Amino acid sequence: MSTIAENIAKVGARIREAAQASGRDSASIGLLAVSKTKPAQAVREAFAAGQHDFGENYLQEALDKQASLTDLPLIWHFIGPIQSNKTRPIAEHFAWVHSVDRLKIAERLSTQRPAHLAPLNICLQVNVSGEASKSGCSPDELAALAHAVTQLPNLKLRGLMAIPEPTDDPVQQRAAFARLRELQNGLDLGLDTLSMGMSHDLEAAIAEGATWVRIGTALFGARDYGTPNP
Ligand SMILES: *Cc1c(COP(=O)(O)O)cnc(C)c1O
Numbered sequence: 280m281s282t283i284a285e286n287i288a289k290v291g292a293r294i295r296e297a298a299q300a301s302g303r304d305s306a307s308i309g310l311l312a313v314s315k316t317k318p319a320q321a322v323r324e325a326f327a328a329g330q331h332d333f334g335e336n337y338l339q340e341a342l343d344k345q346a347s348l349t350d351l352p353l354i355w356h357f358i359g360p361i362q363s364n365k366t367r368p369i370a371e372h373f374a375w376v377h378s379v380d381r382l383k384i385a386e387r388l389s390t391q392r393p394a395h396l397a398p399l400n401i402c403l404q405v406n407v408s409g410e411a412s413k414s415g416c417s418p419d420e421l422a423a424l425a426h427a428v429t430q431l432p433n434l435k436l437r438g439l440m441a442i443p444e445p446t447d448d449p450v451q452q453r454a455a456f457a458r459l460r461e462l463q464n465g466l467d468l469g470l471d472t473l474s475m476g477m478s479h480d481l482e483a484a485i486a487e488g489a490t491w492v493r494i495g496t497a498l499f500g501a502r503d504y505g506t507p508n509p
Contacts, residue, residue: 283321284328286498287312290481294492297485308485311356311474313495315340316502319347325498326351334358334377334493338365345372358440358474358493360414367391370433375400377440377474377493380416385428392433400437401428402474407458408444415441418462425466438472438490439463445479452483460488 290310298305313334314322322333322344331352335341336359345355356375361384369376370391379385379401392399403425406415416424421439428436439462443455456475463470476484478497485492495502 283324283498287325287328287330290494290497293481293497294485297482300482301486303485307490309491311358311491311493312498313358313477313493314344314499315359315495316504317495317499319344321499322348322353323351326353330498332356334495336360338368342368342372363387370399371396373399375402375437377402377491378404378414379428380404380406380414380424382424382427385424385431385434389431389433394433398433398435400472401434402438402440402472403428403436404440404442405459405462407441407455407462418458421462422466425468429468436468436470438470438474440474442477443475443480447479449480449483452480453487456480456484456487456489 294308294310295305298308309332311332311334312325312330315336332354334356355373356377357369357373358377361369361378363383366384366387370388371393376388376399388399403421404415405421406417425436428434439459441459446452459475460473463473472490473488474491474493476489476492478494481492481494
């Protein structure tokens with residue numbers, strides 16, 4: 280079995296190769312390590328191998344993990360579905376939220392962001408696969424949502440995020456990521472972030488402009504969902 284450090288090196292090599300193949304600077308592509316369902320010790324190992332940014336989907340699990348890792352200078356990203364009664368701890372304990380898909384959530388995050396912290400970095404999650412996915416705003420709703428979010432004082436709108444319908448076909452993978460990039464360009468808001476690409480499709484995402492790839496399985500191994508998460 281590979282160690283987390285070896286996996287980080289392998290994923291780093293995949294990112295650099297994909298960047299080179301499309302003439303991009305690999306320094307413009309961040310690796311977000313998705314540590315959901317994995318123990319704090321796995322985060323420690325990844326940190327020891329140079330990884331600073333971590334993504335979590337389940338709030339209570341994330342808060343517990345953060346509490347046992349306060350000795351490390353980690354940057355936490357919330358990437359899961361958001362219930363409106365859970366916005367306060369998200370506003371208090373994360374640097375980024377990638378999964379904002381409606382204005383009510385954005386307003387609550389802005390109101391609840393503590394004044395002593397920098398503005399919360401926000402990506403709007405867009406449903407680029409139509410009916411196949413339930414999360415994310417529709418492309419039709421995006422412009423109004425994006426413009427409204429730019430008006431909220433304690434948020435910094437950085438870009439867009441998508442989780443396209445899984446497919447092994449690189450042409451289809453690229454088409455979905457290209458759609459997200461085109462939507463971002465269409466907004467004309469000078470946004471600098473495209474959060475797209477996971478373990479199985481990071482090459483396609485980088486080819487279409489990803490600036491964060493969100494990688495779980497390829498770093499930490501397969502997830503065991505045997506214990507249900509709230
Ligand atoms: C779990 C998850 C990932 C990581 O997926 P892998 O296929 O394990 O790399 C990325 N993004 C989101 C939103 C996730 O929920």
